Amino acid sequence: MVRPTITKPIRQQPRSGPTQAATLRDFNGGWNVADSDLNLSPRFAKKQINLMRALDGSVQVRWGTKLLKDMTGASILNGATIVDVFYFNGRVVTVASSGDVFTTAADGTTVTRNTAWGATTFASFTLFNNQLIICNGVNKPLLMKADYTTDFLVDLATTSNVNTPIGLYCTTHNQYLVIAGDPSNVSRLYISNKATSGTFLSDPAPNDAVNFELGSFINEGDAIITGLGSFRDQLVVFTREAVLLITLGIYDGITHVPKVNDVIPANGAISHRTIVGLGQDMQFADLIGIAAISRALFTGQIQPDRVSRLVDPAFQKTVNPLGNTSLLNRVFSVFNRRDNQIMHFVPNNDVAASTLETRGFIHTYSKAQKINAFHDFRNWNWIAACKTSEGRVVFANTTKLYFYGNEDNQYSGDYIGEYEGFSDDTMFTDGTGLSPSSDADLGLPIPFIWELPWADMKSRTSSKMSRGIGFDTSGTGRFTCAMFTDNILYDYRLSVSYYYDGLKMLDGYGDTSAQLAPSAIMPFVAGDYRGFGVNPLTQWFGDARPTSDERLYAWNSKYNIMKLRLSGTTSKPLRFITIKFHYETGTVMR
Amino acid sequence: MPYQTTANLVPRIIRRLTQVPGTGTQIYAEDRILEILKEVYRQAARAYWWPDMMLRFDVVPDQTSGIITSDLISANGVARVENFSDIRSVFYNDYPRPLAQLPGNISTASLLTGIPGYLSPLGYGEDPTGFRLFKLVPVPSGTVNLHVLARITPRNIFTDVNVVIPIDEFILINGVGYKYCVEDGHNPAAAEQFRNTFESELAGAIDEYDSQPIPLDTRTGSIPGSFMDPDLYL
Numbered sequence: 001m002v003r004p005t006i007t008k009p010i011r012q013q014p015r016s017g018p019t020q021a022a023t024l025r026d027f028n029g030g031w032n033v034a035d036s037d038l039n040l041s042p043r044f045a046k047k048q049i050n051l052m053r054a055l056d057g058s059v060q061v062r063w064g065t066k067l068l069k070d071m072t073g074a075s076i077l078n079g080a081t082i083v084d085v086f087y088f089n090g091r092v093v094t095v096a097s098s099g100d101v102f103t104t105a106a107d108g109t110t111v112t113r114n115t116a117w118g119a120t121t122f123a124s125f126t127l128f129n130n131q132l133i134i135c136n137g138v139n140k141p142l143l144m145k146a147d148y149t150t151d152f153l154v155d156l157a158t159t160s161n162v163n164t165p166i167g168l169y170c171t172t173h174n175q176y177l178v179i180a181g182d183p184s185n186v187s188r189l190y191i192s193n194k195a196t197s198g199t200f201l202s203d204p205a206p207n208d209a210v211n212f213e214l215g216s217f218i219n220e221g222d223a224i225i226t227g228l229g230s231f232r233d234q235l236v237v238f239t240r241e242a243v244l245l246i247t248l249g250i251y252d253g254i255t256h257v258p259k260v261n262d263v264i265p266a267n268g269a270i271s272h273r274t275i276v277g278l279g280q281d282m283q284f285a286d287l288i289g290i291a292a293i294s295r296a297l298f299t300g301q302i303q304p305d306r307v308s309r310l311v312d313p314a315f316q317k318t319v320n321p322l323g324n325t326s327l328l329n330r331v332f333s334v335f336n337r338r339d340n341q342i343m344h345f346v347p348n349n350d351v352a353a354s355t356l357e358t359r360g361f362i363h364t365y366s367k368a369q370k371i372n373a374f375h376d377f378r379n380w381n382w383i384a385a386c387k388t389s390e391g392r393v394v395f396a397n398t399t400k401l402y403f404y405g406n407e408d409n410q411y412s413g414d415y416i417g418e419y420e421g422f423s424d425d426t427m428f429t430d431g432t433g434l435s436p437s438s439d440a441d442l443g444l445p446i447p448f449i450w451e452l453p454w455a456d457m458k459s460r461t462s463s464k465m466s467r468g469i470g471f472d473t474s475g476t477g478r479f480t481c482a483m484f485t486d487n488i489l490y491d492y493r494l495s496v497s498y499y500y501d502g503l504k505m506l507d508g509y510g511d512t513s514a515q516l517a518p519s520a521i522m523p524f525v526a527g528d529y530r531g532f533g534v535n536p537l538t539q540w541f542g543d544a545r546p547t548s549d550e551r552l553y554a555w556n557s558k559y560n561i562m563k564l565r566l567s568g569t570t571s572k573p574l575r576f577i578t579i580k581f582h583y584e585t586g587t588v589m590r
Numbered sequence: 591m592p593y594q595t596t597a598n599l600v601p602r603i604i605r606r607l608t609q610v611p612g613t614g615t616q617i618y619a620e621d622r623i624l625e626i627l628k629e630v631y632r633q634a635a636r637a638y639w640w641p642d643m644m645l646r647f648d649v650v651p652d653q654t655s656g657i658i659t660s661d662l663i664s665a666n667g668v669a670r671v672e673n674f675s676d677i678r679s680v681f682y683n684d685y686p687r688p689l690a691q692l693p694g695n696i697s698t699a700s701l702l703t704g705i706p707g708y709l710s711p712l713g714y715g716e717d718p719t720g721f722r723l724f725k726l727v728p729v730p731s732g733t734v735n736l737h738v739l740a741r742i743t744p745r746n747i748f749t750d751v752n753v754v755i756p757i758d759e760f761i762l763i764n765g766v767g768y769k770y771c772v773e774d775g776h777n778p779a780a781a782e783q784f785r786n787t788f789e790s791e792l793a794g795a796i797d798e799y800d801s802q803p804i805p806l807d808t809r810t811g812s813i814p815g816s817f818m819d820p821d822l823y824l
Contacts, residue, residue, distance in 0.1 A: 551609055556619075
């Protein structure tokens with residue numbers, strides 16, 4: 001019998017197969033909405049919600065928060081809300097809408113320090129001679145000493161504050177306390193006597209305090225001062241559309257004569273609360289985006305820059321609905337030193353009571369490491385924030401204080417100590433959860449989305465066939481990877497849906513609804529997940545696809561261009577280190 | 591017997607292809623592997639008259655149409671003959687030689703008389719149940735018994751993952767591995783290895799049956815060592 005041959009002999013093939021491999025590992029670009037994602041490098045992301053570039057170069061789900069102190073209660077806020085917070089001498093100083101001032105220690109112990117102020121909608125803080133000065137633009141400034149005793153800022157010689165100005169903004173520069181934001185004199189600087197915080201113009205001698213009018217220096221926009229800052233040897237004064245650089249400490253005889261060195265037009269600040277000094281530069285928010293001033297290397301001149309070019313459209317869209325009052329009082333920033341991040345927050349509604357979210361435009365910035373990336377932090381609703389001397393960040397909503405996580409305090413969920421999510425890493429639709437049952441609670445899960453730009457594998461017109469996918473990850477969180485092909489992100493279809501009143505449309509059809517239309521989708525779990533029976537509580541029977549396995553995951557789809565979208569909700573650590581992709585390149589025939 | 595079910599084979603093939611194993615893990619590979627498995631099974635099943643896949647049936651042709659009156663389905667209902675080409679031989683009563691297939695150039699079948707008959711495959715739409723497959727031509731007069739030897743196919747093979755596939759597991763695993771590797775553009779040497787193993791396993795399985803020392807003729811007595819041609823001695 002003739003033995004059958006099922007297959008014909010094949011020709012000798014070269015050792016390497018036609019399957020190619022690509023590895024993505026550089027994600028330093030961050031969030032980019034300015035450029036078309038059909039033309040973006042994979043180091044950028046079209047969406048990067050609640051993800052950030054971590055210190056080790058990976059993309060990590062942002063840190064969560066842990067409850068520090070619930071200040072609701074008759075003995076503390078007593079119906080008032082938090083206006084602003086500041087860190088001073090180991091305590092978080094809180095100013096309430098009632099005007100009361102509190103200090104909170106790391107263990108949550110809260111003490112009322114002052115009740116002399118009236119209703120307050122704004123507060124600014126500055127340190128002078130190891131004492132904290134607080135201004136609210138309504139009442140005379142307060143002085144908190146190192147032992148936290150708080151009283152009005154007074155002239156030490158007369159113990160009177162009759163000449164102490166009332167202003168919204170205060171800062172310390174070159175041994176001078178500078179106050180501005182007087183509603184009656186919107187472009188005036190009140191500069192104290194040198195080396196004393198409470199001595200102002202008209203106080204008895206010795207006194208070189210001076211009031212300085214800036215209106216005649218400003219050639220663009222209105223002359224209303226919106227903020228103060230101290231940058232190296234320059235006092236920086238902001239209006240909406242100008243930045244003035246002033247040198248203090250110049251005397252004509254015994255008269256203090258501040259000198260305006262430069263006026264930078266077309267750059268300004270919408271709020272004193274957005275001004276953040278970083279040492280080498282200073283960042284602030286205006287209506288267009290986030291700007292910065294820095295010192296030129298050789299000339300020493302201060303030069304402006306717009307650091308948020310790549311996310312300006314999103315920033316403008318978020319800021320535009322806000323009125324002047326919201327811009328001045330409710331947009332704020334904080335420097336997260338541990339993660340090299342400048343965090344800028346913008347509320348999503350002009351009315352405070354209707355604000356459901358404060359969107360975070362997070363700038364991860366390190367000149368030495370050449371990192372300049374923005375990220376989009378959501379699912380928060382903060383009123384204020386401050387940084388501690390240990391580099392930690394404290395957030396505040398209307399009634400509570402929270403610690404933000406970091407490498408040493410790894411909070412992977414939100415509102416730890418206040419809520420916990422369900423065992424499947426979900427929560428109630430209103431963003432709350434169950435009451436915590438133990439100290440081991442993970443808090444509420446953090447939803448995240450990472451949408452990479454369209455990729456053509458360096459051959460735009462050739463068809464490709466994906467064959468396999470893999471990840472290098474760390475942590476134990478779960479995520480879903482979806483792949484979209486050929487510029488098809490959504491499937492627009494008519495659905496039989498209903499109006500809000502429950503009635504069907506007369507023609508039997510409903511609104512068009514766009515649904516994501518991936519060509520391939522798979523859930524995975526991060527590389528440190530140890531499998532059923534080994535992991536502690538909240539173990540899911542059946543587990544998921546471990547990304548620590550070096551073997552292949554078949555991932556088949558034909559495309560000319562493709563986009564990956566990683567998403568999920570997790571209260572566990574999760575970092576993406578690399579994305580591995582196997583594919584074959586075909587011809588131009590689709 | 592080294593036979594496995596689809597439920598066992600697909601995960602083993604996945605592991606053999608160095609993909610991550612697990613129930614429902616390779617959602618983009620399992621369906622492809624199953625389709626390729628069907629192709630390899632079909633090729634291997636037709637490569638030889640595998641004794642394990644042969645079954646004998648006793649059927650009676652209808653005295654009007656000549657179509658056999660019972661389905662070619664196993665007594666326990668788990669296997670059936672699917673095509674006319676799966677029939678290896680049909681014997682008529684105690685006639686010593688198997689029946690032949692009706693030639694295509696016969697003008698009138700009714701002219702065929704006085705012979706046991708010929709096999710004629712049933713045409714499209716002619717098979718009342720789909721499992722009768724042939725008829726006797728010409729129609730017999732009187733009751734006739736037909737003894738059929740045919741290759742069976744397990745019922746619900748591949749649709750029920752717990753049905754045993756009656757082909758050697760290593761033939762199937764390596765056959766699927768070869769085709770999958772070629773389609774995926776894997777290392778050609780790996781594809782070549784799968785192909786070589788598949789062909790050698792298939793050839794080896796056939797060899798085993800061919801060289802098996804079970805005698806085919808058990809008659810006792812001497813067999814003549816010479817013969818005389820009567821025409822030479824007229």
